Amino acid sequence: MKKQSISSSEEDTVLKIKYHSEMDPYYPDLPHPFNEDPELEVQAKKLWPEAFRPKMTPEEKEEIQSEWADFIARYPKNLYIPAELRPPLTEAEEKELRERLDTFTDVESRNLSVRFLEKYSEPGKEPEFSSESSVTPKEQLVYINYKIEELESRIQLIEYTIEQEKLDSDQIEIAKQDLIDLKDELSELKQVQSQIPRS
Numbered sequence: 001m002k003k004q005s006i007s008s009s010e011e012d013t014v015l016k017i018k019y020h021s022e023m024d025p026y027y028p029d030l031p032h033p034f035n036e037d038p039e040l041e042v043q044a045k046k047l048w049p050e051a052f053r054p055k056m057t058p059e060e061k062e063e064i065q066s067e068w069a070d071f072i073a074r075y076p077k078n079l080y081i082p083a084e085l086r087p088p089l090t091e092a093e094e095k096e097l098r099e100r101l102d103t104f105t106d107v108e109s110r111n112l113s114v115r116f117l118e119k120y121s122e123p124g125k126e127p128e129f130s131s132e133s134s135v136t137p138k139e140q141l142v143y144i145n146y147k148i149e150e151l152e153s154r155i156q157l158i159e160y161t162i163e164q165e166k167l168d169s170d171q172i173e174i175a176k177q178d179l180i181d182l183k184d185e186l187s188e189l190k191q192v193q194s195q196i197p198r199s
Helices: 008-023 038-047 058-074 091-120 137-163 169-195
Strands: none
Touching (some): 058 137, 091 137
16 A cells, blocks of 8 residues: 655644644544634734743752742741642631631622722712621721731732842832832721721
């Protein structure tokens, strides 16, 4: 039987289809969008360059683990530490964290509904707020404390990143401006926190 020869462009197409179909084990027969329209690949690479980077080498993974270990040693309470790197919580700590997050999201959703009512109420007419939209001082304190923790965590991350000297000059300028803005916001929140009744 005579072997069929294929051109290099056809071979490229076959390899590309094979590569893209292996990427989706659930639907290997489904044509990949990049095969249908090569322009989509160009756009996707512009929008999400991180998704197309080659996988990390073991050395790179080790370096990142080492940086996280150093960061955690400095800022063990930082909210942005990945869950898999955090020390396990006790049952009581887990319960307390869940309650804080529940209160935070509850207050946040009530704030959003109030803003929505204010924005879309009829002109000249006071918006009708339900009694559920009011927030107790205790809930306000939990909410503000969490916002403060979040801002402090972001500040710590940015300061640590600057210290590592891995940013280019443009990124450093942006990071420094972000720090100024975040510290101003933190100062305002601490002022609000001091005015919330404690009893």
